[in-house]
Amino acid sequence: MTTEKPEKILNLWAPISGLMVPITDVPDPTFSQKMVGDGIAIDPMSEVLKAPCGGLVSQLHSSRHALTVRTPDGIEVLMHIGLDTVLLKGEGFTAKVKEGDTVRKGDELIAFDSSVLAHKAKSLLTLMVVTNSEKVSEFKPSEGMAESPDTLVLDLVLKKDAEPEKAAAPKAEIETLESEPLVIPNPAGIHARPAAVLANNAKRFSSELTLSKEGKTANAKSVVAVMGLETKQHDRVILKAVGTDARAALEAIAPLIRAGLGDNVHEKPPEPAPAPVKAEKPRSGDPNLLLGVCASPGLATGPVFQLRQAEIETEEEGRGPEVERKALLDAIGGAKEELKTLQDTLRKRADTEKAAIFAAHGELLEDPELGVVAEDLIKEGKSAAFAWRTSYERQAEALSKLDNRLLAGRANDIRDIGRRVLSRIVGEKAVKASFPKGSVLVAEDLTPSDTAGLDKNEVGGFCTTGGSSTSHAAILARAMTIPAIAAIEERALEIPDGTPAILYGDKGRLRLNPPADEIARVTDALNKAGEARKKELSEAALPAVTTDGRGIKVVANSGSATDAEEVPGLGGEGVGLLRSEFLFLRRTDPPSEEEQAAVYAAIAKILGPDRDLVVRTLDVGGDKPLAYLPMPAELNPFLGVRGIRLTLANTELFRAQLRAILGAAGFSRLHVMFPMVSSADEFREGKRILEEEKEKLGVTAPVKVGMMVEVPSAAVLADALAKEADFFSVGTNDLTQYTLAMDRGHPQLAKKADAVHPAVLKLISETVKGARAHGRWAGVCGGVAGDIQALPVLVGLGVDELSVSAAVMPSVKAAVRREDYAECRKLAEKALGMSTAAEVRELLADHQDKK
Numbered sequence: 001m002t003t004e005k006p007e008k009i010l011n012l013w014a015p016i017s018g019l020m021v022p023i024t025d026v027p028d029p030t031f032s033q034k035m036v037g038d039g040i041a042i043d044p045m046s047e048v049l050k051a052p053c054g055g056l057v058s059q060l061h062s063s064r065h066a067l068t069v070r071t072p073d074g075i076e077v078l079m080h081i082g083l084d085t086v087l088l089k090g091e092g093f094t095a096k097v098k099e100g101d102t103v104r105k106g107d108e109l110i111a112f113d114s115s116v117l118a119h120k121a122k123s124l125l126t127l128m129v130v131t132n133s134e135k136v137s138e139f140k141p142s143e144g145m146a147e148s149p150d151t152l153v154l155d156l157v158l159k160k161d162a163e164p165e166k167a168a169a170p171k172a173e174i175e176t177l178e179s180e181p182l183v184i185p186n187p188a189g190i191h192a193r194p195a196a197v198l199a200n201n202a203k204r205f206s207s208e209l210t211l212s213k214e215g216k217t218a219n220a221k222s223v224v225a226v227m228g229l230e231t232k233q234h235d236r237v238i239l240k241a242v243g244t245d246a247r248a249a250l251e252a253i254a255p256l257i258r259a260g261l262g263d264n265v266h267e268k269p270p271e272p273a274p275a276p277v278k279a280e281k282p283r284s285g286d287p288n289l290l291l292g293v294c295a296s297p298g299l300a301t302g303p304v305f306q307l308r309q310a311e312i313e314t315e316e317e318g319r320g321p322e323v324e325r326k327a328l329l330d331a332i333g334g335a336k337e338e339l340k341t342l343q344d345t346l347r348k349r350a351d352t353e354k355a356a357i358f359a360a361h362g363e364l365l366e367d368p369e370l371g372v373v374a375e376d377l378i379k380e381g382k383s384a385a386f387a388w389r390t391s392y393e394r395q396a397e398a399l400s401k402l403d404n405r406l407l408a409g410r411a412n413d414i415r416d417i418g419r420r421v422l423s424r425i426v427g428e429k430a431v432k433a434s435f436p437k438g439s440v441l442v443a444e445d446l447t448p449s450d451t452a453g454l455d456k457n458e459v460g461g462f463c464t465t466g467g468s469s470t471s472h473a474a475i476l477a478r479a480m481t482i483p484a485i486a487a488i489e490e491r492a493l494e495i496p497d498g499t500p501a502i503l504y505g506d507k508g509r510l511r512l513n514p515p516a517d518e519i520a521r522v523t524d525a526l527n528k529a530g531e532a533r534k535k536e537l538s539e540a541a542l543p544a545v546t547t548d549g550r551g552i553k554v555v556a557n558s559g560s561a562t563d564a565e566e567v568p569g570l571g572g573e574g575v576g577l578l579r580s581e582f583l584f585l586r587r588t589d590p591p592s593e594e595e596q597a598a599v600y601a602a603i604a605k606i607l608g609p610d611r612d613l614v615v616r617t618l619d620v621g622g623d624k625p626l627a628y629l630p631m632p633a634e635l636n637p638f639l640g641v642r643g644i645r646l647t648l649a650n651t652e653l654f655r656a657q658l659r660a661i662l663g664a665a666g667f668s669r670l671h672v673m674f675p676m677v678s679s680a681d682e683f684r685e686g687k688r689i690l691e692e693e694k695e696k697l698g699v700t701a702p703v704k705v706g707m708m709v710e711v712p713s714a715a716v717l718a719d720a721l722a723k724e725a726d727f728f729s730v731g732t733n734d735l736t737q738y739t740l741a742m743d744r745g746h747p748q749l750a751k752k753a754d755a756v757h758p759a760v761l762k763l764i765s766e767t768v769k770g771a772r773a774h775g776r777w778a779g780v781c782g783g784v785a786g787d788i789q790a791l792p793v794l795v796g797l798g799v800d801e802l803s804v805s806a807a808v809m810p811s812v813k814a815a816v817r818r819e820d821y822a823e824c825r826k827l828a829e830k831a832l833g834m835s836t837a838a839e840v841r842e843l844l845a846d847h848q849d850k851k
Contacts, residue, residue: 010071012053012154013105014146015079016126017046020153022141026125028083036272039129040141040154048764049079049098049110050149051103052128059245061086062204064093065110068131068245070173073158076131084122086204089511089589092116099206099244106149120592122652128154168177175246177751179254181236186263189231194261195223196363201253203366207243209253217223220253222369224395224414262626268815290489291462296485296506300460301522303498304512305439307446307462312422314385315512320376328374328384331424335417336365358448361417370395370414385425392418412467418448435459440501440510451476463488463510485510491712536810540571544802544813550821552795554813555612556806557781564603566806567611571631571813574612574669576803577729577781578603580657581619588629590653596660613668614729614803615661616708617654617686619643619675629653638737643676643708646684651689658693673729677707677714683724708781710734713761718770728771729803730746732782736760754837755784756793756844761831779803788815789844795819796828 001346021041026032051069055077058070059167065085068078081093097103114503117124127478130136186194202220209220213235218225220239231237239257241249299476318324339362364370369389375638377387390416400411433450435441437484439461443450445466451473454462461483462702467473477484495501502511502522510682511518544552555576556567564575583591583599604613620626629650647654664670674686686704694703706727715735718728732755737743739760754760764780771778779801784790785806789810793800795816804812827847831840 002746008073008158010053010073010075010156011152011159012128012156013757014042014076014148014151014153015049015052015109015128016044016128017146017148018042018044018738018830020141020143020146021125023127026083026127027123030285034133037131037133038136038139039078040125041125041127041129042146042153044081044114044124044126045218046148047114048108048148049112049126051105051107051148051152052077052079053215054104055102055365057097057099057101057103057109059206059248059361060097060099062097062206063088063090064095065090067095067097067531069103069109071608072227073135074132075156078127078129078131079109080127081110081124081851082117082121083125085117085121088116088120088406091120091557093447101757108203113522124470168352174242174244176242177240177246177250179239179250181238182254182257184233184235184237184261184460186260187233188229188234188263189233190226190229190261194263195226197261197832198226198253198257199223199363199367201256202249202251205241205243205245207246207249209249210240211237211348212240219368221679222367223363224367224369224399262628268354288514290463290492290510290512291487292488292508293463294506294508294511295467295486296461296477296482296484296505298461298481298503299522299526300438300440300503300505301519301526302438302460302501303436303513303817304495304501305435305497306493307433307435307441307442307443309449312385312419312426312428314389314422314426314810316384316386318378318381318383320382324378324382324384324387325375327425328378328388328421331384331388331421332365334424335421336362338420341566341658361413361448363418364413364417365421375745385422388425389418389422392421392575397646412473414446415445416449416687419447420449442488442495442502444493446473448473448476450557451480454480454482456480456482461485461505463492463503465490465492478645533810536814537570539814540569540810541768542571542813542817544816546795546816546819546821546824548821550795552799552816553612553779553801553814554809555614555779555801555803556809557803558603558806561599561603561606562808564606567607570806570809572611572806572809574607574614575603576612576614576779576801577673578613578615579619580615580617580661584618584620587628590626593656593660596657597663600661600664601667604670609666609668612671613664614671614706615664616673616675617644617661618647618657621644630761643710644674644682645676648682648685648689654686655689655693658690659697662690662694662697662699662703663701665703669704670701671704671706671727673706673708673727675731676707676710676734677721678711679713680717680721680724681798683721685709709763709767709778711738712763718767719773720770722770722774725776728767728778729801730764730767730778730780730782730799732760732764732780732784737762737780739763752837754841755782755787756790756840757830757837758832758834758840761793761797761828761840764794764799765828766799766834768800771800777801786812788812789841789848791815792819792824792826792847793831793844795821796826796831798825 021043023039023041024042027735053071054067055069055071057067058076061067063086065082068076068081070076094111096108096110135158136156137159140155142153184190190198199221207609210217211220211226211229213229213231216229220226239250239254243245245622335493339358342358342439372388373391373394377390378384396411396414399414436511437458440460441462443464445464446462459482463485465488472487474484485503485505485508488510499512500514501513527708544554553573555574556572557565557577558575558581559579567575583596600615607613623674641649661672670692672685679681690705704726706725706729708731709728710731714721736755740753740757768778777800780794780799781803785802786808791812803813831843834840
């Protein structure tokens with residue numbers, strides 16, 4: 001039997017003291033458009049969130065910035081402290097209750113440190129929202145100041161729903177929900193990085209979350225388990241949630257999966273790696289030639305040295321579950337601190353490749369799958385060392401057997417973190433390997449920690465029987481310019497130490513016992529290259545001036561403080577392009593304003609007051625998405641919201657970056673450059689915001705404001721834009737792509753997308769003319785700026801600055817000194833009159849031959 005309830009009013013009292021704000025005025029569309037539900041906001045003047053009514057704490061967010069109280073009438077009242085405070089991951093919040101607690105009006109729920117939030121959060125506005133607003137027929141919010149918990153801030157008129165006469169006692173409702181099939185858009189499937197994004201987001205919810213594919217199920221909070229699903233692009237998966245916040249979890253995570261979990265979903269899928277060849281079937285019939293794949297290009301010659309990892313001894317039986325559990329937790333905690341310190345050090349040096357890899361290792365240490373296996377074995381009486389080793393070796397073995405080589409390569413990361421923790425459990429300190437200088441190292445595999453510890457001045461190169469070109473060890477080798485071969489034949493492990501060898505990194509070949517003439521030829525080539533390099537380095541400080549007196553400024557493209565450190569010693573006149581996105585990419589949360597400011601200031605100080613520092617504001621979107629800034633899928637992201645368009649649409653992110661950049665003013669000659677500008681309106685708006693922040697900070701040091709010329713419209717409008725911009729820098733990579741309508745990553749078109757195409761050269765010429773007409777300078781910072789063959793035509797077009805990778809600055813300066821400006825101008829005129837890039841290349845080759 002049921003009865004109809006009479007109309008009922010539910011009073012919600014102020015959960016916090018402060019000024020009441022209509023929810024429609026909240027600067028976040030999720031709340032202002034009532035996507036979560038209707039309610040009210042309060043600009044807080046107190047630091048304790050209190051219960052606005054009686055009820056049950058049905059959900060407490062893991063970051064402790066939000067919780068939900070369920071009233072006896074079934075109304076779900078969500079309280080959310082600040083905006084984007086989930087990114088603080090609990091910093092500044094202290095929960096006073098736990099899920100399942102019964103509370104009365106005025107009971108303390110969460111205490112928070114407003115100074116932390118004011119410094120790091122988007123806003124302090126605190127929301128009180130009814131998430132099941134369908135149960136409410138009318139919302140009656142109050143206005144003015146509120147005193148917690150004595151001010152009535154919101155009256156709810158509840159709907160006359162029919163329900164049982166005797167309501168069950170209020171308790172958190174456990175739901176079991178499944179998503180519709182979700183199509184995986186990631187070109188390489190859900191590999192390590194998107195798996196970490198998924199796991200991090202899943203951990204925000206208390207519900208059990210699983211991902212399933214074709215009958216195989218994985219814990220969505222486990223990076224290892226998700227990778228183990230071995231998803232591929234276009235696979236369909238089901239996300240399942242069981243718990244009190246199942247609906248919220250599904251609504252939050254399913255769109256992230258559809259959007260690619262921070263991956264560039266429009267890039268070309270990686271080529272499938274060849275199936276591994278078994279040791280009994282060598283790929284070379286020549287006993288002195290071993291084949292593998294290129295992990296890092298380059299050439300090296302030296303004696304072979306077998307690098308073998310020492311076995312860590314462990315006892316199987318434990319001293320009792322409590323003792324062993326503590327030993328394991330202490331070791332994991334110590335390893336986490338070690339990795340965090342390492343990441344902080346690398347980020348301060350802005351060594352993003354290494355920092356991102358060790359950040360991923362930190363995520364793996366949080367993986368629940370590793371902990372569950374170890375805990376079960378400890379309960380059975382095994383030692384912490386035995387339990388942990390069994391756990392990580394089992395997970396690594398499972399990954400290594402996957403067909404997807406990208407995922408299989410991550411097995412080595414599991415072994416790396418496994419050994420890091422295991423060494424701590426048994427009290428064994430890492431010992432750095434010792435080998436003859438210039439050796440060609442051979443190993444089964446090198447962990448990222450092993451590779452990062454190599455000194456490129458001491459080692460010639462290395463070969464591993466495991467790994468691939470996509471392994472973290474390979475990525476590090478390329479970043480460190482150490483020649484390397486992966487997946488080499490197993491018989492490499494049998495090569496005696498001291499065997500003479502030549503490593504051809506580009507070809508993935510290791511030649512043993514080479515004849516004397518081959519060694520002499522390779523040694524001679526290395527020596528000649530070395531001598532030429534020595535000469536260029538010895539003359540690096542000389543200005544880049546043509547034989548007839550035309551000066552060209554040569555500066556560096558930089559993606560880290562490490563790059564910037566090389567600039568003065570390599571004769572660079574500054575940094576012509578600091579790619580600021582290196583601080584934002586390959587991470588699951590945005591860098592703080594303080595972190596950014598420290599890096600920009602450090603780079604400016606390295607350069608000093610007599611060198612330029614040109615900082616490009618955040619250039620993401622298109623081929624560089626951010627995991628923590630989900631963007632709706634676009635049919636063509638390269639023509640969508642990217643560069644200046646994206647930052648103007650996310651002004652808080654933009655303003656924070658501009659404030660951080662302005663902190664470097666005075667340490668060097670600071671320039672701020674906006675990317676992907678296509679119209680004067682975009683440039684004006686970016687400059688207006690910059691000037692506002694500059695005025696607020698009281699910055700008086702001069703700051704030049706310019707723009708990238710990457711789209712044809714900017715080049716065509718160069719004369720008009722030069723009236724407002726202080727300088728231009730031509731990004732030829734994108735300018736070529738947009739001018740020729742050729743994707744530079746397309747396998748068939750990439751070779752045709754040549755920046756010396758006459759159409760591109762004409763746009764560069766227009767840009768230079770527009771800049772000169774108004775006394776501005778114009779530079780080139782795209783890949784063609786470092787192309788020695790193309791250099792004469794750029795000089796002839798009148799380019800004032802060439803921004804190149806730091807390592808090639810001495811070569812570029814030497815090349816400029818060999819050229820005659822008048823001759824280069826004639827060459828440029830000829831090139832502008834041609835119709836194809838091939839014709840221009842032939843012209844340049846002839847010019848080069850005459851030199």
